[in-house]
Amino acid sequence: MAQPLFSLDGQSLITPQSVSNNLPSPSQDHETGLLRTAEAEFAIVINLATQRFAAGNHLPDAVRWLIGQLHDIRQKFGAAVWQKLIPIIQAHSSAKILQQCPFTRWSFEKPRGYSGDAGLIDFIYGHPAVAEEVARSTRLGLDIFEYTINAPGPVAVRERRDILTRYVDDTAARTGSDTEVLAIAAGHLREAEASTALAEGRLKRWVALDQDPQSIGSISSQFHGTRVEPIDGSVRGLLARKHQIGTFHLIYAAGLYDYLTDKVAIRLTQICMEMLKPGGIFLFANFSDEMADDGYMESYMNWELLQRSEADMWRIANASAAENTVDKRVWFGTNRNIIYSTIRKLP
Ligand SMILES: C[S@@+](CC[C@H](N)C(=O)[O-])C[C@H]1O[C@@H](n2cnc3c(N)ncnc32)[C@H](O)[C@@H]1O
Incomplete structure (x- = not known):
């Protein structure tokens, strides 16, 4: 194995x-x-x-x-x-x-x-x-x-990428040319390929943080000369406030929470809330406990994930910040294989 x-x-x-x-x-x-x-x-x-x-x-x-x-x-x-x-x-x-x-x-x-x-x-x-x-x-x-x-999981992951692009573009449309975005566990930042806000130079910066130097290298060469700023960093670094990267209108993490225990997920969410500007949005995604491909993934692919239910997502979102300072939502993607939470910091 x-x-x-x-x-x-x-x-x-x-x-x-x-x-x-x-x-x-x-x-x-x-x-x-x-x-x-x-x-x-x-x-x-x-x-x-x-x-x-x-x-x-x-x-x-x-x-x-x-x-x-x-x-x-x-x-x-x-x-x-x-x-x-x-x-x-x-x-x-x-x-x-x-x-x-x-x-x-x-x-x-x-x-x-x-x-x-x-x-x-x-x-x-x-x-x-x-x-x-x-x-x-x-x-x-x-x-x-x-x-x-x-299969339903990959279909949901493609939708997730498109949702991320839409959140970035909508944020830029709302906030204008000062828009600052942070992608945590950015991977290759493929959602940036279809972003019109990035293509039209309407972002101030799109910070892409990942622990894998190969992924950071891929982002650096593909998005060289754009507003994308790759950072070789980690969840641990964020939790220790090691990365001094400022505040953002939009922070998101996709394909990360599926590996984080509740304790780390809650702590990371709290840190992200601190890094949000007033009115900013934090989005995190997780494979849902309704996903259909889990048996195949865990066996033939040796790819295990922590699936989360609606209640699990609410537990993390509810622990993120004081009740009267945020507006929280939990929602499913179209085929319910991925579940999302968005937390808006009230202005
Ligand atoms: C499933 S990929 C998701 C990539 C991208 N967000 C997407 O949706 O296509 C997971 C990424 O999380 C990164 N990652 C995992 N653990 C991390 C950590 N502790 N700190 C930073 N990045 C991490 C991996 O390096 C990998 O690029």
Whole structure:
């Protein structure tokens, strides 16, 4: 099994273990019995799926079916049994088939040493940066990719990118040429590619902070000469107030809270509220507990996330600042696989 090579900044360890460590575990005997049943159910499902792969017809449909079945098994048997089933699935011969999909393989192999890197998200965005990697895939891998990339999670992630662009452009329309934006865990900042405010020079600065020097390098070269200011920084640095970066009209974090425990998420949210100008908005996104691809992601992709419910999002938002100083909302994206919270600091 591919394991992360290092632990980022010690605050938000993006490892499958860091997520599963937070799960409760039931009694040993009960768990062993359940695990046997779960293994048997997986065996039936994967036999049917591999027969469909071998027949070679309607492969994306077969992958869709498998992803749905893994979600159901995960739900049915509970977190502790599912955690034990994951290595069994990963060791199954079907992993060699599914990891021919370039998106699945990248996630499993973790070339940057941690889960959910910006290169992985580029597959979801269909970005030219990963075109060569896609082109190297087998025919079977491409057929599988056709579904994995259009599964509900990736559809929601593409919508998330577009929502971020819209928030930046709307903020610029409201605040004018003084607009200051901060993206935390910016990745490759792909949402900036479609921003008209950036293209038309209507921003004062768009600070893009990430802990991965490769991502910061990518932002530096792509957005050189624009108002984008990449910063090699971390959640830990923000919590320690190490980065003296001023205040902002809009701060957002997408693809980050999914790895943060409540304690770190709440602290980070409080710090972000301090960095907001009066009237400014903080947005954070998280995969929701209604997401459909979790079983496939956690097993064949070795990509674990902390999913959050509406109540979980409210708990973080409610702890962000004194009640009468903010206006808070929690809302779902279109297919409910991603949930958002926006907190506006009252002027
Ligand atoms: C899933 S990607 C999301 C990228 C981008 N926001 C997007 O929506 O496409 C997660 C990003 O979070 C960054 N990240 C993870 N933990 C971090 C931390 N503790 N401090 C700063 N960045 C972090 C990673 O380097 C990675 O670029």
